[in-house]
Amino acid sequence: MPSGKKLRPLFVQVHPHDTVAIIVNEGGLPAGTEFDSGLKLIEDIPEAHKVALVDMPAGAPILRYGSVIGYAEYPIARGSWVHEERMRLPVAPSLDNLPHATAVPAPMPPIEGYTFDGFVNDDGSVGTKNILGITTTVQCVAATVDFAVKRIKAEILPRYPNVDDVIALTHNYGCGVAIDAPGAEIPIRTLRNLSLNPNLGGAPMVVSLGCEKLQPVRLLPNSTLPILAAEPYVVRMQDEEHHSFGDMVASIMQLAEKRLAELNRRTRVTRPASDLVVGLQCGGSDAFSGVTANPAVGYASDLLVRAGATVMFSEVTEVRDAIHLLTARAADEQVARDLVREMAWYDAYLDRGGVDRSANPTPGNKKGGLTNIVEKALGSTAKAGTSAIAGVFGPGERVTKKGLIFAATPASDFICGTLQLAASMNMHVFTTGRGTPYGLAMCPVIKVASRSALAERWSDLIDLDAGSIATGDATIEQVGTQLFQLILDVASGRKQTRADQWGLHNDLALFNPAPVT
């Protein structure tokens, strides 16, 4: 819906059986509006909100995406606004007796010849950036490392032009935490696998305090890495050799320079698209997300899978209500069981905290027409395209499989992004309806808008507009193909994302389900 031109009244009905559709026109439509189909609004309905396509008695199922997103609380007349207070939330699908691998999609024909230019690491992973990452074991050293990084960027980095950036992997973990509690393996393996992200060259440099709970050897055991070897990449601030703050900063800078010299010897080489590890996420979603941006991302996801890449979708609370559709799509019985395991873990986690998955939607989601978590889930899973689900990984685990992967994470934008980085993501695609100035330092983020009005208003923040799908000015295939090409261009360093142009980089946010002490 390009904001310049006046549209005729339009709604989007996703599935032929749907009993609701969403209003496309910017600013919404007034009571009395008639559509080409003959439907007439009997009250004002805001943009992106739902209109009843049929008369519904109290208790009638309300269908969107061909699925039940709720039940009519009262009788709802055709042409009226279907909003939160008129709908009852369905119960979440039980995790028992789900269909397991009963509707496995046939493999799509592979596509060949798609490549990008990346940095090859010793472990076989491929970076889309060439970054020196400085891992911290504990929050206590964060301010010192930030101090050192500022100096490294000003004084040393300019001499190493093949290196893109120097970043401190700072966080609130490492001490003052119950490090042996159930669930503590999640933040620990997240930090470990963040250090091993392909964009950091595959060989971490670590700054430790000395007395912290998360010791370097626990963060990065010998089996995972060459630290604590002859020439360890560890600076320990409490070491006797440091006789001042200046000494500590000098040690960090010296080690950084050594790493920078190594990283600087690398240049981009042409690699098959199968070396991409693309993380998908949505944030600030609206009712358009599920009909424009997310299906376009789903189309790109299918292309990536056909090209042999790894594509991750995540956000447990946003797939929980569509789990019956996902277990059916699981490539095999084990994948289906792993999906159920992650849902059950999260159900229990929320339950311990006294809530359930209905805590997910935001005021912005609701203002954007997303009534509840079921509707949000059905729209959110559209990002995952139509492939079989090839594997499931827990929060913070490194993904080691190709194809469409469910990487279990909370839906919280930066926690999800952080966990996908740990999963070894080298490209991030983020869809948004309400708009969010999202960026990550470790990996390029392509932001896709669900509405053209947002893409135009935030033209210097949004990378791709999927809003034209709602007005019929572009197809899902067209926008999806455009996104696929943009991913290859950005991964190659040929194009820069808006977030990278501005240097908009949000902090890492660890998922720690265990208590602090």
Added chain:
Amino acid sequence: MPSGKKLRPLFVQVHPHDTVAIIVNEGGLPAGTEFDSGLKLIEDIPEAHKVALVDMPAGAPILRYGSVIGYAEYPIARGSWVHEERMRLPVAPSLDNLPHATAVPAPMPPIEGYTFDGFVNDDGSVGTKNILGITTTVQCVAATVDFAVKRIKAEILPRYPNVDDVIALTHNYGCGVAIDAPGAEIPIRTLRNLSLNPNLGGAPMVVSLGCEKLQPVRLLPNSTLPILAAEPYVVRMQDEEHHSFGDMVASIMQLAEKRLAELNRRTRVTRPASDLVVGLQCGGSDAFSGVTANPAVGYASDLLVRAGATVMFSEVTEVRDAIHLLTARAADEQVARDLVREMAWYDAYLDRGGVDRSANPTPGNKKGGLTNIVEKALGSTAKAGTSAIAGVFGPGERVTKKGLIFAATPASDFICGTLQLAASMNMHVFTTGRGTPYGLAMCPVIKVASRSALAERWSDLIDLDAGSIATGDATIEQVGTQLFQLILDVASGRKQTRADQWGLHNDLALFNPAPVT
């Protein structure tokens, strides 16, 4: 123990009934060493670790600070090393049948005439710095606000010389969280009260995204503040008036300049020491912390209470094992009950997470001679001096009483610091044995070392050396009085802390006991 001079063999016995003492000499002492008292070591004992003063049969109580810190696991001979594997942890004192206000210390004689130069706020609170704080409702806006703050500091702040700093109050909360879960009031009120910290001039400026769960009106309801009034101090990034990222940044900078002009009109005025709100904390503790730094802080704490100030001690898991001593010291029955309430809340919180208070001590604590949480707790509470406990506040609550206050927080250094800032702290005292380069942007942090070797080695990070107490070169009273004077000097801007000299400022760390979604 000044590292230059060779000491005769020394140990510190805190209480006449103690059955263990700690080794003072740097580097520890070898088997065969004889002390003036006639005690002879029968094995090597590291510095700060415990020596048995008497023969103990298996099961004998081990006494330090006059209290039981454990039980002998095996028979322990006089002169041998008493370490973790030879001690059994006592059970935590039951929260039922504790002595309530049974040993209330008599009020100490007030001291008069002590003042500092501070910035008076409209709400009556007094700042020790004059800072523009920019509050964020949600993590999504953090990178944008960081971007704007960099420009404000470079382009605008130099024109307002009476303002010390501009800081972004960024955090990982605000969306993707279960905002109505039990416990969610903690991070919300923490953010609210951080915005109202005396050092931020008492009138917050807020940057919001628009669609987040934590809406500005929920963060700072009208009752707490003048926002959403005729000229609200809120920038909302998704507002239609912002047609680009540049527009958002410009809005933030414009509002910031308005606030800077107001803050710049303030100058320091002489105020009584009773306007101080001093937060006490320890981090990276060792066995000396409880005999040097913490008792010196305790002496300063008593002076501050006598001068009418507010002094907060915190760190629930580090007072839990000394709770019977604290409830007895409570000023009245209600304070004792409030102490028990906070302990019970934290016991339940840890229990939900599958751990207990024994998860607190770190490898560094243990290397520093602190065997378990009981020993750590007895040393930690020494910071609180000897006054009656006048009040108890929950995590993130604003403290509104004078005298010695228990402000309940986790012991995690930056979470505790953040919660004490929310409690309205305008001066922070931090004791350390192992050494940690701790700093906060919102408030000066005075770092006190428990050992002279650390104070000398980290001379450009430590503000005060309490190690001379262990060698008998200074008394607790002398170091405590020195600290009291240093607090007044730093609060007045006459002296600068090491952390502020370097600009070492750790990020805020919120305490969110509720789930993320």
